[in-house]
Amino acid sequence: MEYTVQKLAQMAGISTRTLRYYDEIGILKPARINSSGYRIYGGKEVNLLQQILFYRELGMNLDSIKEIVTSPTFDGAKALREHRESLLEKRRQLDLLISNVDKTIATKEGRITMTDQEKFEGFKQKLMDDNEKKYGKEIREKYGEDAINKSNNKIKNMTQEQHEEITKLSNDVLETLYAAFQTGDPASVLAQKTADLHRQFLSFYWDHYSKEAHATIAQMYVDDERFTAYYDVKQPGAAAFLRDAVLIYTGMKK
């Protein structure tokens, strides 16, 4: 397949100016120039452009990208795996930011307080991540297993605390569910309280809460006999009632 600037630009979702610029700085040269001076790109260039855009999306500057893709020892597969890692790291960074936003919203609602320091945690984490990338190996070689153990202990401790909260929450869900079931109305305040407790419960297992997923799980409680059994154990029909409450809670039904 051969492409002119416009064809390739359109396909890649970039401007023709960008392609000319990439030619200019020598990061992506056309396969050939035709008799009228037009740039003609081939399949090889398509792949290279894809690589370039990958790295660009990462926020990598074109100079660095150039080094990578023009390197004689360029290992495409390895670069991709590294790229993938970076993307995952970027997502972790995003997650941190999101949790920071959540925290800030909670602060606005007066539920918690944040120090001036804490207000920038999400952003500073990024810097720390960069440091980790640069010096991580050195640090690990210096301090050995110490840091790793510390981190593991932290996870252990969190798990301990979380486990207690989870146990308490799951009991609360059941208790509230049975009480709400008596009202017979999944839109009742108590039923909605149940749905909210259930959301909190799920939030321990999910990295990210979404209404759709919540509604899906609630439906699954009715479809999957294992879950139905758990909620219906004391009160037949409780699972379906919880589903209805959650569907209303998530706005999937009214």
Next chain:
Amino acid sequence: MEYTVQKLAQMAGISTRTLRYYDEIGILKPARINSSGYRIYGGKEVNLLQQILFYRELGMNLDSIKEIVTSPTFDGAKALREHRESLLEKRRQLDLLISNVDKTIATKEGRITMTDQEKFEGFKQKLMDDNEKKYGKEIREKYGEDAINKSNNKIKNMTQEQHEEITKLSNDVLETLYAAFQTGDPASVLAQKTADLHRQFLSFYWDHYSKEAHATIAQMYVDDERFTAYYDVKQPGAAAFLRDAVLIYTGMKK
């Protein structure tokens, strides 16, 4: 609390130049200027800077940010909620990119083939998202519920498919677990296969898999009697065996 440029910059993880620039373009003016001409920032400015950095992190240009934060009708809480939404969207975009990378790696390994078009899916989605943001409301007003219903059906269908896969997976986990249990060795190939199936199972519930979380859940299977009961129903000790297999699988134990 009062801060000089350096203090604030350090706390926020930005340069003093940035703070002066933000003063210059009128996006963040210090609370006051002291007798020596030094910029002095207060708590109000700290909050504003936090907002600004939030939006900046989003890739929003400073002009737009300025409009938002200096608007007389500026609703901080609303802005934050919108910001949260944008972050979630950005994460979805990231996920698309990651799946694109995965696909490309698979292509390199010769497992699947991608057309030139497909190679840019991840990037073009971004453009479509931008269009959606710009024209989404208009489209929805024009085409009404149609699009929404389509989307909902998609979710429903996915749920249907997913449910079948989840059911199959959870059965596979149990079967493989009991077979592996006979070997008595949580490091055995079969036990590791079980752990991998379990990972796949969890991946349906989690947006993002992490080894730590996987190990934590496995430990919980032993700590929480409800889960223990589920795995031990046919084979006492199976939950503990699964935990050990997962701990090895995740590299938390050897």
Next chain:
DNA sequence: ATTGACCTTGCCGTTACGTTAATGTGTAAA
């Protein structure tokens, strides 16, 4: 032959700062 959608090479403009220079300020130690 003309139209209109392509293509080309300049070249200046923009954003969000980095960097450097030249200079003043606050305070702790000699």
Next chain:
DNA sequence: TTTACACATTAACGTAACGGCAAGGTCAAT
């Protein structure tokens, strides 16, 4: 009190990665 040094200021030029012209050549169809 002087010295040192980290801190502050404005001014101005540099940069990355293009966007957006202008001025002109090319190609296919009418």
